[in-house]
Amino acid sequence: MNRTRVRRFFGITLFALVALAATSCGTNSTTSSGDNPSAIAATIHIADGKFEPREIDIVVGGSVMWINDDVASHNVKFLEPSTFNSGVIKPAATWIQTFTSAGNYDYYCDFHNSMKGSVVVRPAP
Ligand SMILES: [Cu+2]
Incomplete structure:
Protein backbone atom coordinates (compact mmCIF):
# COMPACT_ATOMS: atom_id res chain seq x y z
CA MET A 1 0.00 0.00 0.00
CA ASN A 2 1.25 3.45 -0.87
CA ARG A 3 0.53 6.47 1.28
CA THR A 4 -2.71 7.55 -0.50
CA ARG A 5 -4.14 4.04 -0.29
CA VAL A 6 -3.39 3.87 3.42
CA ARG A 7 -5.07 7.22 3.98
CA ARG A 8 -8.11 6.14 1.97
CA PHE A 9 -8.29 2.86 3.88
CA PHE A 10 -8.38 4.63 7.25
CA GLY A 11 -10.85 7.18 5.93
CA ILE A 12 -13.27 4.44 4.87
CA THR A 13 -12.80 2.52 8.13
CA LEU A 14 -13.50 5.65 10.17
CA PHE A 15 -16.61 6.37 8.09
CA ALA A 16 -17.84 2.80 8.60
CA LEU A 17 -17.32 3.00 12.37
CA VAL A 18 -19.22 6.30 12.62
CA ALA A 19 -22.05 4.85 10.51
CA LEU A 20 -22.15 1.72 12.68
CA ALA A 21 -22.25 3.78 15.88
CA ALA A 22 -25.07 5.91 14.47
CA THR A 23 -27.20 2.87 13.54
CA SER A 24 -26.71 1.07 16.84
CA CYS A 25 -27.70 4.19 18.79
CA GLY A 26 -30.84 4.54 16.67
CA THR A 27 -32.17 1.06 17.45
CA ASN A 28 -32.51 1.77 21.16
CA SER A 29 -35.64 3.87 20.80
CA THR A 30 -37.78 1.41 18.80
CA THR A 31 -38.62 -1.25 21.40
CA SER A 32 -42.06 -0.17 22.61
CA SER A 33 -44.41 -2.42 20.59
CA GLY A 34 -45.52 -4.94 23.21
CA ASP A 35 -47.12 -2.76 25.86
CA ASN A 36 -50.71 -2.78 24.53
CA PRO A 37 -52.55 -5.58 26.41
CA THR A 43 -56.33 -3.25 10.87
CA ILE A 44 -58.66 -1.70 8.30
CA HIS A 45 -57.70 1.48 6.52
CA ILE A 46 -60.33 3.94 5.40
CA ALA A 47 -59.08 5.65 2.25
CA ASP A 48 -60.59 7.00 -0.99
CA GLY A 49 -64.07 6.30 0.37
CA LYS A 50 -63.38 2.59 0.89
CA PHE A 51 -62.69 0.13 3.68
CA GLU A 52 -59.45 -1.66 2.89
CA PRO A 53 -59.51 -4.63 3.10
CA ARG A 54 -63.26 -4.84 2.65
CA GLU A 55 -63.53 -8.23 4.33
CA ILE A 56 -61.36 -9.55 7.13
CA ASP A 57 -61.11 -12.77 9.11
CA ILE A 58 -60.33 -12.88 12.81
CA VAL A 59 -60.66 -15.32 15.71
CA VAL A 60 -63.10 -14.81 18.61
CA GLY A 61 -61.75 -12.34 21.17
CA GLY A 62 -59.85 -10.34 18.58
CA SER A 63 -60.01 -6.59 18.20
CA VAL A 64 -60.17 -4.72 14.94
CA MET A 65 -58.82 -1.23 14.46
CA TRP A 66 -60.14 1.14 11.80
CA ILE A 67 -57.79 3.93 10.80
CA ASN A 68 -59.14 6.89 8.87
CA ASP A 69 -56.47 7.74 6.30
CA ASP A 70 -59.00 9.72 4.28
CA VAL A 71 -59.48 13.48 4.10
CA ALA A 72 -63.19 13.10 4.96
CA SER A 73 -64.87 11.89 8.15
CA HIS A 74 -66.47 8.44 8.14
CA ASN A 75 -68.10 6.05 10.54
CA VAL A 76 -68.35 2.30 11.08
CA LYS A 77 -71.88 1.16 11.87
CA PHE A 78 -72.80 -2.51 12.23
CA LEU A 79 -76.19 -3.85 11.21
CA GLU A 80 -76.09 -6.31 14.11
CA PRO A 81 -75.45 -5.56 16.92
CA SER A 82 -76.37 -1.91 16.50
CA THR A 83 -74.32 -1.06 19.60
CA PHE A 84 -71.20 -1.58 17.46
CA ASN A 85 -71.16 2.00 16.26
CA SER A 86 -68.05 4.13 16.00
CA GLY A 87 -69.68 7.53 15.80
CA VAL A 88 -67.75 10.01 13.66
CA ILE A 89 -64.17 8.96 12.86
CA LYS A 90 -62.36 12.11 11.83
CA PRO A 91 -59.38 12.09 9.47
CA ALA A 92 -56.33 10.54 11.21
CA ALA A 93 -58.53 9.17 14.01
CA THR A 94 -58.96 5.48 14.85
CA TRP A 95 -61.66 3.25 16.35
CA ILE A 96 -61.33 -0.20 17.93
CA GLN A 97 -64.02 -2.87 18.37
CA THR A 98 -63.56 -6.24 20.09
CA PHE A 99 -65.52 -9.29 18.89
CA THR A 100 -66.43 -11.85 21.55
CA SER A 101 -68.83 -14.07 19.53
CA ALA A 102 -68.27 -15.93 16.27
CA GLY A 103 -70.29 -14.86 13.24
CA ASN A 104 -70.44 -12.62 10.20
CA TYR A 105 -70.62 -8.94 10.96
CA ASP A 106 -71.57 -6.56 8.17
CA TYR A 107 -71.04 -2.86 8.51
CA TYR A 108 -71.28 0.31 6.48
CA CYS A 109 -70.60 4.02 6.65
CA ASP A 110 -73.65 6.17 7.36
CA PHE A 111 -72.32 9.12 5.39
CA HIS A 112 -71.46 7.20 2.23
CA ASN A 113 -73.87 4.41 1.28
CA SER A 114 -71.42 2.67 -1.03
CA MET A 115 -68.92 2.09 1.79
CA LYS A 116 -69.40 -1.42 3.12
CA GLY A 117 -67.32 -4.05 4.82
CA SER A 118 -67.54 -7.21 6.85
CA VAL A 119 -65.74 -8.88 9.71
CA VAL A 120 -65.81 -12.69 9.83
CA VAL A 121 -65.21 -13.91 13.37
CA ARG A 122 -64.21 -17.57 13.57
CA PRO A 123 -64.43 -19.77 16.67
CA ALA A 124 -61.18 -20.26 18.55
CA PRO A 125 -59.27 -23.25 17.12
CU1 LIG B 1 -67.81 7.25 4.79
Whole structure:
Protein backbone atom coordinates (compact mmCIF):
# COMPACT_ATOMS: atom_id res chain seq x y z
CA MET A 1 0.00 0.00 0.00
CA ASN A 2 1.25 3.45 -0.87
CA ARG A 3 0.53 6.47 1.28
CA THR A 4 -2.71 7.55 -0.50
CA ARG A 5 -4.14 4.04 -0.29
CA VAL A 6 -3.39 3.87 3.42
CA ARG A 7 -5.07 7.22 3.98
CA ARG A 8 -8.11 6.14 1.97
CA PHE A 9 -8.29 2.86 3.88
CA PHE A 10 -8.38 4.63 7.25
CA GLY A 11 -10.85 7.18 5.93
CA ILE A 12 -13.27 4.44 4.87
CA THR A 13 -12.80 2.52 8.13
CA LEU A 14 -13.50 5.65 10.17
CA PHE A 15 -16.61 6.37 8.09
CA ALA A 16 -17.84 2.80 8.60
CA LEU A 17 -17.32 3.00 12.37
CA VAL A 18 -19.22 6.30 12.62
CA ALA A 19 -22.05 4.85 10.51
CA LEU A 20 -22.15 1.72 12.68
CA ALA A 21 -22.25 3.78 15.88
CA ALA A 22 -25.07 5.91 14.47
CA THR A 23 -27.20 2.87 13.54
CA SER A 24 -26.71 1.07 16.84
CA CYS A 25 -27.70 4.19 18.79
CA GLY A 26 -30.84 4.54 16.67
CA THR A 27 -32.17 1.06 17.45
CA ASN A 28 -32.51 1.77 21.16
CA SER A 29 -35.64 3.87 20.80
CA THR A 30 -37.78 1.41 18.80
CA THR A 31 -38.62 -1.25 21.40
CA SER A 32 -42.06 -0.17 22.61
CA SER A 33 -44.41 -2.42 20.59
CA GLY A 34 -45.52 -4.94 23.21
CA ASP A 35 -47.12 -2.76 25.86
CA ASN A 36 -50.71 -2.78 24.53
CA PRO A 37 -52.55 -5.58 26.41
CA SER A 38 -55.41 -5.95 23.89
CA ALA A 39 -53.76 -7.14 20.69
CA ILE A 40 -55.13 -5.82 17.42
CA ALA A 41 -56.05 -8.84 15.27
CA ALA A 42 -56.62 -6.80 12.12
CA THR A 43 -56.33 -3.25 10.87
CA ILE A 44 -58.66 -1.70 8.30
CA HIS A 45 -57.70 1.48 6.52
CA ILE A 46 -60.33 3.94 5.40
CA ALA A 47 -59.08 5.65 2.25
CA ASP A 48 -60.59 7.00 -0.99
CA GLY A 49 -64.07 6.30 0.37
CA LYS A 50 -63.38 2.59 0.89
CA PHE A 51 -62.69 0.13 3.68
CA GLU A 52 -59.45 -1.66 2.89
CA PRO A 53 -59.51 -4.63 3.10
CA ARG A 54 -63.26 -4.84 2.65
CA GLU A 55 -63.53 -8.23 4.33
CA ILE A 56 -61.36 -9.55 7.13
CA ASP A 57 -61.11 -12.77 9.11
CA ILE A 58 -60.33 -12.88 12.81
CA VAL A 59 -60.66 -15.32 15.71
CA VAL A 60 -63.10 -14.81 18.61
CA GLY A 61 -61.75 -12.34 21.17
CA GLY A 62 -59.85 -10.34 18.58
CA SER A 63 -60.01 -6.59 18.20
CA VAL A 64 -60.17 -4.72 14.94
CA MET A 65 -58.82 -1.23 14.46
CA TRP A 66 -60.14 1.14 11.80
CA ILE A 67 -57.79 3.93 10.80
CA ASN A 68 -59.14 6.89 8.87
CA ASP A 69 -56.47 7.74 6.30
CA ASP A 70 -59.00 9.72 4.28
CA VAL A 71 -59.48 13.48 4.10
CA ALA A 72 -63.19 13.10 4.96
CA SER A 73 -64.87 11.89 8.15
CA HIS A 74 -66.47 8.44 8.14
CA ASN A 75 -68.10 6.05 10.54
CA VAL A 76 -68.35 2.30 11.08
CA LYS A 77 -71.88 1.16 11.87
CA PHE A 78 -72.80 -2.51 12.23
CA LEU A 79 -76.19 -3.85 11.21
CA GLU A 80 -76.09 -6.31 14.11
CA PRO A 81 -75.45 -5.56 16.92
CA SER A 82 -76.37 -1.91 16.50
CA THR A 83 -74.32 -1.06 19.60
CA PHE A 84 -71.20 -1.58 17.46
CA ASN A 85 -71.16 2.00 16.26
CA SER A 86 -68.05 4.13 16.00
CA GLY A 87 -69.68 7.53 15.80
CA VAL A 88 -67.75 10.01 13.66
CA ILE A 89 -64.17 8.96 12.86
CA LYS A 90 -62.36 12.11 11.83
CA PRO A 91 -59.38 12.09 9.47
CA ALA A 92 -56.33 10.54 11.21
CA ALA A 93 -58.53 9.17 14.01
CA THR A 94 -58.96 5.48 14.85
CA TRP A 95 -61.66 3.25 16.35
CA ILE A 96 -61.33 -0.20 17.93
CA GLN A 97 -64.02 -2.87 18.37
CA THR A 98 -63.56 -6.24 20.09
CA PHE A 99 -65.52 -9.29 18.89
CA THR A 100 -66.43 -11.85 21.55
CA SER A 101 -68.83 -14.07 19.53
CA ALA A 102 -68.27 -15.93 16.27
CA GLY A 103 -70.29 -14.86 13.24
CA ASN A 104 -70.44 -12.62 10.20
CA TYR A 105 -70.62 -8.94 10.96
CA ASP A 106 -71.57 -6.56 8.17
CA TYR A 107 -71.04 -2.86 8.51
CA TYR A 108 -71.28 0.31 6.48
CA CYS A 109 -70.60 4.02 6.65
CA ASP A 110 -73.65 6.17 7.36
CA PHE A 111 -72.32 9.12 5.39
CA HIS A 112 -71.46 7.20 2.23
CA ASN A 113 -73.87 4.41 1.28
CA SER A 114 -71.42 2.67 -1.03
CA MET A 115 -68.92 2.09 1.79
CA LYS A 116 -69.40 -1.42 3.12
CA GLY A 117 -67.32 -4.05 4.82
CA SER A 118 -67.54 -7.21 6.85
CA VAL A 119 -65.74 -8.88 9.71
CA VAL A 120 -65.81 -12.69 9.83
CA VAL A 121 -65.21 -13.91 13.37
CA ARG A 122 -64.21 -17.57 13.57
CA PRO A 123 -64.43 -19.77 16.67
CA ALA A 124 -61.18 -20.26 18.55
CA PRO A 125 -59.27 -23.25 17.12
CU1 LIG B 1 -67.81 7.25 4.79
